[in-house]
Amino acid sequence: MVDRKQQVLEAAERSFxxxxxxxxxxxxxxxxxxxxxxxxxxxxxxxxxxxxxxxxQFVLEMKKAADNAIDHDRPFFENLHxxxxxxxxxxxxxxxxxxxxxxxKVLGTPMAMEALDRVEKAICSYAARQLEAALEKGQIRPCDxxxxxxxxxxxxxxxxxxxxxxxxKRLTADQIWDLIQLFVIDGLAADGAKR
Amino acid sequence: MVDRKQQVLEAAERSFxxxxxxxxxxxxxxxxxxxxxxxxxxxxxxxxxxxxxxxxQFVLEMKKAADNAIDHDRPFFENLHxxxxxxxxxxxxxxxxxxxxxxxKVLGTPMAMEALDRVEKAICSYAARQLEAALEKGQIRPCDxxxxxxxxxxxxxxxxxxxxxxxxKRLTADQIWDLIQLFVIDGLAADGAKR
DNA sequence: GACTGACCAAATGACTAAATTGGTCAATTC
DNA sequence: GAATTGACCAATTTAGTCATTTGGTCAGTC
Numbered sequence: 001m002v003d004r005k006q007q008v009l010e011a012a013e014r015s016f017x018x019x020x021x022x023x024x025x026x027x028x029x030x031x032x033x034x035x036x037x038x039x040x041x042x043x044x045x046x047x048x049x050x051x052x053x054x055x056x057q058f059v060l061e062m063k064k065a066a067d068n069a070i071d072h073d074r075p076f077f078e079n080l081h082x083x084x085x086x087x088x089x090x091x092x093x094x095x096x097x098x099x100x101x102x103x104x105k106v107l108g109t110p111m112a113m114e115a116l117d118r119v120e121k122a123i124c125s126y127a128a129r130q131l132e133a134a135l136e137k138g139q140i141r142p143c144d145x146x147x148x149x150x151x152x153x154x155x156x157x158x159x160x161x162x163x164x165x166x167x168x169k170r171l172t173a174d175q176i177w178d179l180i181q182l183f184v185i186d187g188l189a190a191d192g193a194k195r
Numbered sequence: 196m197v198d199r200k201q202q203v204l205e206a207a208e209r210s211f212x213x214x215x216x217x218x219x220x221x222x223x224x225x226x227x228x229x230x231x232x233x234x235x236x237x238x239x240x241x242x243x244x245x246x247x248x249x250x251x252q253f254v255l256e257m258k259k260a261a262d263n264a265i266d267h268d269r270p271f272f273e274n275l276h277x278x279x280x281x282x283x284x285x286x287x288x289x290x291x292x293x294x295x296x297x298x299x300k301v302l303g304t305p306m307a308m309e310a311l312d313r314v315e316k317a318i319c320s321y322a323a324r325q326l327e328a329a330l331e332k333g334q335i336r337p338c339d340x341x342x343x344x345x346x347x348x349x350x351x352x353x354x355x356x357x358x359x360x361x362x363x364k365r366l367t368a369d370q371i372w373d374l375i376q377l378f379v380i381d382g383l384a385a386d387g388a389k390r
Numbered sequence: 391g392a393c394t395g396a397c398c399a400a401a402t403g404a405c406t407a408a409a410t411t412g413g414t415c416a417a418t419t420c
Numbered sequence: 421g422a423a424t425t426g427a428c429c430a431a432t433t434t435a436g437t438c439a440t441t442t443g444g445t446c447a448g449t450c
Contacts, residue, residue, distance in 0.1 A: 004393090026443060036394035038445080047443065077384065140383050143373075150361070151353055151378060158349040166345070178338075183346060187382030188335050189272065199424090221412060231425035233414080242412065394449075402441070410433070419424070 005043045007033040013054050017096040020103040021051060021112045048111065055115045058096055059122045065090045066126055076139045077185050080130055081177065084156050087123045092161070124149050155183060200238045202228040208249050212291040215298040216246060216307045243306065250310045253291055254317045260285045261321055271334045272380050275325055276372065279351050282318045287356070319344050350378060 011033035015024040026047060030037040044050040069086035070079050091097050097119065100112040128149035134140045140148075159179050164170040171179070182188060206228035210219040221242060225232040239245040264281035265274050286292050292314065295307040323344035329335045335343075354374050359365040366374070377383060 025441085027441095030395095037443090038394055039392085041444070042392080138385055141377060141381070141385055143377055143383070147358070147374065148377070148383065150358060151350070151374060154353040154357060155346070155350060155378070158346055158353075162349060163342070163345060179342065179346060182336060182338055182343070183350070183378055183382075185382050185384045186336070187378075187380050188338070188343065189380045190333055190336055220410080222410095225426095232412090233425055234423085236413070237423075392450090394446105396445105396447095398443105398445085400442085400444105402439105404439085405437085407436090408434085411431085413430100414428085415425105416427095417425085420422095 002034075004033070004035050004039060008035060008040050008043060008050070009053065009057075012050050013057070013096070016051060016054055017094075017099060020099045020107075020109070021115070022103065022107060022109050051111060051115065054096075055118060058094070059119060062087055062090045062119070062122065063126060076130075076134050076137075080127070080134075080152075081180060083130060084123070084127060084153065085160070085176075087126065088156060088160060091119060091123070120153070124153055127152055152184065156180075197229075199228070199230050199234060203230060203235050203238060203245070204248060204252075207245050208252070208291070211246060211249055212289075212294060215294045215302075215304070216310070217298060217302060217304050246306065246310065249291075250313060253289070254314060257282055257285045257314070257317065258321060271325075271329050271332075275322070275329075275347075276375060278325060279318070279322060279348065280355070280371075282321065283351060283355060286314060286318070315348070319348055322347055347379065351375075 008029065011029045012024070014032065015029050019028075024047075026040060027037055029050075030040055033040075040050065044053065066083045066087050069082040071082070072079075074082075097116065100116055103109050103112045104116060124146075128145045131140065131143075131145040131148055131152075135142070135145060159171065159176055203224065206224045207219070209227065210224050214223075219242075221232055221235060224245075225235055228235075235245065239248065260281050261278045264277040266277070267274075269277075292311065295311055298304050298307045299311060319341075323340045326335065326338075326340035326343055326347075330337070330340060354366065354371055
């Protein structure tokens with residue numbers, strides 16, 4: 001006896017990954033999952049809820065990738081760096097999010113936008129939790145962790161992706177680390193010139 | 196005797212500002228400027244060149260706004276801050292760029308995209324020049340001014356605009372300055388915890 | 391009672407005729 | 421005769437129509 005819900009989930013993931021949100025039809029998913037179209041609606045209220053289920057799974061795996069990037073023997077800022085790079089790398093290297101980004105760009109599908117926003121928010125929350133812990137240990141200056149996490153994420157996106165988009169060539173891991181040190185860790189001001 | 200070229204420039208600025216690039220027609224510009232359509236083509240090779248002329252003027256005025264924001268009696272980082280805020284404020288408060296941003300968002304007009312890119316590049320160059328000067332005076336740590344300027348601009352956009360877009364409410368000038376101090380000037384690391 | 395696929399209203403896309411546009415250039419003006 | 425113009429043209433865009441597709445339902449099947 002096959003697990004029909006699992007079949008549907010797997011077929012839906014394949015379809016959203018390959019065709020995106022809009023071009024995924026419930027009929028195609030049903031066909032791929034070897035179930036009748038109506039069956040899907042016994043597990044999920046509508047297409048949106050099915051999509052949410054897939055995206056939730058995606059976020060869960062992304063967080064797992066972040067967990068694995070942490071090495072408790074290493075200094076805080078190095079772990080923060082590894083965690084953020086791991087999640088961005090995860091997001092950037094999975095067909096599902098690539099497809100959704102493309103769909104947002106060329107079709108502007110609102111559902112795809114919301115989904116990507118949730119992924120970003122998940123990264124942000126993860127980083128914010130890291131910062132809160134560091135704040136309690138006195139490893140970082142006093143600040144609002146949520147705001148700092150948001151700025152941090154955008155900073156990484158700028159350095160890792162936006163720079164490449166504008167200048168053609170991607171920065172090396174060392175160059176990225178240098179810029180992060182400069183802006184995030186040490187600050188731009190020369191030691192003798194702190195306000 | 197009227198200056199026909201000036202008439203055309205003024206009418207074109209009005210039209211691009213109110214209707215955007217695509218919805219601006221050469222006939223409407225000619226009508227507004229009280230000249231024949233053919234006359235425009237004696238001054239500008241095509242619609243694109245006319246648009247460039249308008250945008251060049253815009254960038255020039257934006258740089259002027261930046262110049263005015265500088266107070267040589269004040270410390271470097273404060274001037275850098277004022278310069279960047281002045282240019283972003285200029286860009287964000289002028290109908291011409293607002294209209295173009297909107298057009299890029301809903302129509303994706305390539306010409307409007309390029310124009311906004313040139314505006315951004317102008318801001319970046321201006322900031323890079325400031326950083327170069329500061330570098331020579333030893334006011335900032337050694338770094339690539341072009342890269343730092345790029346990151347700096349994106350950071351400001353994040354703090355001033357992206358934050359508002361995500362959280363509904365805009366940060367106050369003080370909150371913005373705090374975040375800039377934290378990330379740009381001093382660094383996030385607690386004094387006792389520098390790597 | 392779990393499951394299905396024919397069925398329906400609503401949304402989408404393909405098609406086309408009509409209108410508009412950027413750009414040219416022969417005629418006109420000063 | 422230099423400067424200016426608007427009728428004109430090819431090419432693109434638009435608006436409107438209609439056939440197809442889609443998300444979701446539900447009467448019927450196993």
